[in-house]
Amino acid sequence: MEVELFGIGQVSMADHQRKSGSAERSTGGTLFIDEIAECVGRDPKQIALVLVDHTFHGRGVQCQVNVDVRIVSSTIAESEEEIA
Helix, strand or coil: CHHHHHCECCCCCCCCCCECCHHHHCCCCEEEEECHHHHHHHCHHHHHHHHHHCEECCECCCCCEECCCEEEEECCCCHHHHHC
């Protein structure tokens, strides 16, 4: 899920380009994340950086990536239980 959202740096020595993630490709628009509870459970810091600072570091990416994206999310998890 992290690679899908935030991308990945150079995959191999023969691959000179990095792969952008959904957050970067959605710059200037809206990104819908279904089952955000599953995603946030793994690495809430990355999503918090996007929401607060509009930046993140993708896996294997040397520099900071700036994004301007709105995030809409949903979940069926009981949020009161997750927060407590």
